[in-house]
Amino acid sequence: MSSDFDTSQVNTWCPGCLNNVVLRSVKKTLTALVESGVNKRNLVVVADIGCAGKFYDYLNVNGFYALHGRALPTAFGIKMANPELKVLAFLGDGGAYAEGLNHLVHLARLNPDLTALVLNNRIFALTIGQVTPVTEKGYRGSTTPEGSVDSPYNPLSVALSAQASFIARVSPLDPASMEAVITKAINHKGFSLVEVIQPCITFRLSDLQRLKEKCYSVAGHQEGDYLKAREVIESWNYENGRIPLGIFYRVNRPTWEERHQVRNWFRLKRRIDKSALKKEWR
């Protein structure tokens, strides 16, 4: 199925990579968004580094391929320049939960109106198989030959503590639900964090079966209830047990841009009165 968002860049994800499913869903979501009246010129994709970063090359739209761990501050900056832009950031679990965790916390707190998709396969894949902060204890990666001795932390719980106004988890194994949630995330006014939990078919193929068995939808969950959100988010510790999918938390808070009265500076016609500037120092 061809899309307005296709590029001619060669796809270098591993054959069968589930990122392709996510890419298709994102293209469908963006197409629907444009059809619903969003100006395509106002769409901007920001990418981190790693397999998740490659979305930049595969989406034919304004884009910023940022530094590792820095997709979120970059996306935030774009909103500071022009709040009319719709910004969608793609990160992996390395960029979002390791290198750039502090930014995730602060964006959750500050609530700029943008969406972060964290493609979490619980592995550094592009550097050929090392543990991330959300890899389970015991995993044998290239830098943990005896098996990792460290336990993962729960980044969604951290995001909730930091007051993220939209927290969700989806799986490319259920593309329809994934599209629905991503659409809601993009339309959410404020910082929306969507974790895409997925297997890395090269380094963690067994996850494919595991995710099929363990994932379940939290249909009927009350999205505005902080304590319920905490309960469902902490019901999976990134190691054992069932993995909830869906929107865990959604509340409305004023965005950073609103609170700071950000304008589209580019369209602002400035008249700079140098004599007034000078007068400050008399």
Place this chain on the structure above:
Amino acid sequence: MRKSVLICGQAGQGINFTATLLGRVLSSAGYYVFIYRDYGSLIRGGHNFNIVTFSDSPVHSHDNKFEAVIDLDQKADQHRSNLVKGALVLNKEKASQENWPEDILESKYQVNNFLLGFLVGGWGLPRKLLIQSTKRELKEWTQAVKAMNWGYEQASPREELPVRSVAGHYFLTGTNGVSSGAIASGLDVYLSYPMTPATGVLVELARQAKTRKILAAQLEDEVGVINSALGASYGGAMTMVGTSGGGFALMTEAISLAGMAEIPLVIYLSQRTGPSTGVPTYTAQGDLTFARFAGHGEFPRVVVAPGNPQEAIDRTMEAFYLAYRYRLPAIILSDKHLSESYYTFDNLSYPRIRPDRFVVNRPGRDYQSYALTANGISPRAVPGQATWVRANSYEHDQLGFTTEEASMIQKMNEKRLRKEKALGQMVQKWQPVRSWGRGRNLIIGWGSTQGVIRDSLSELPGYRFLQVSYLAPFPRDEVQQAIKRAEKVILVENNATGLLGQLIAMETGHLIKDKILKFDGRPFAADELVDRIKKIS
């Protein structure tokens, strides 16, 4: 006539306020003023001081000989060797002997105002200058004015200081100059994380944010600051960040990103004494090499080094122009001494540089974010104008898509580096070096040592001073010629190894053997510098 007043006391006693107020009074009376601030990294206690040096002819530096002292913590003894004979020492102890009003002497700040009134009264300067300046500095000025009046009336006439024709002395710091230059450049967004001595610009721009319609925001850390700034600049905003050495170190990965993705950005770097945390509230010129070369990989940049607040305005406006026109990072290299010292000017000027985002009007279907052009500058567009505006930290093709293809890697490197040539020609018209005085012997320096070197020249017949204001692109020919023509060449720097000397050696092949270096966190004073230069001669 050239005099200095020392105002000293504990942090939190209002030394800085009192010194600034005195500076303002003298400046409005038509005197040239320079204020040096010396303070520790603490909020209360310690022993801080300001030196207010003033004259009826231009002053660009402070002296270490004091005619008068306002001593707020009775610790001025340590400055005794720096007092001129018969210096006036004003403090509480003296105050109680003079039977001055108890209630004022007991009040935390009113003693400052009282003593200031006394000092100014003794010079016979009009009381209204004092009152006007106070009202300007304070919202709640009733008590202060009362205390000043008291002091003013108690003062017995000492030396009459006439009011000089007040053509309009401008009184400002390097921080003020950078802030003002940024606003004059059309600044939209300033991002920073507090770090002495760069914090002042964030404070100043936050103060002016509402009236000037700008966004001045403090973010989580310097890494967040610069990456957000690059996002904002890509998004269409005129953007600047500010920090000191440690924060700049954190920013270096993104400076390289600005070079690669060709995103305009102005970076204000105010140096403190390093290395590492160093001495946060003291000055140095130790980051020249770091600023000049920061960031992995090879890419063009601009590094300007203003020497006073007027130049801070000029160079900041040039930095914006160059960053946006050439799509690259431009660094304004200041230091604690320039950032926080007050200077006086008869007039201030803002260069005739029209603020420009350098964005194409309508990027057509054929628009390429990284078009390969003859001068290396690819026309700029911003998202919202089109759907194909890209910025890429990876090597990329003209459209901005990632590439690993050999010939494209080479072409893009060449394209970026090509900008250096046009850039070098462009800055020719902006005095990349400035020359002061006349003589066969040459003093070379840069940045905040400008003032003290200029003030020393009157004692150094036969010397001229070459101030290097552009560290990148480097004014190779100008520096080379000046060195060749000179009989004796002396390098003056506020660092331990002569970093400008190293850059000159690299750029011109000239090794400057005679170096006068100071790296104790303190700026040079003129008498000290003259002595050291005479020793070499």
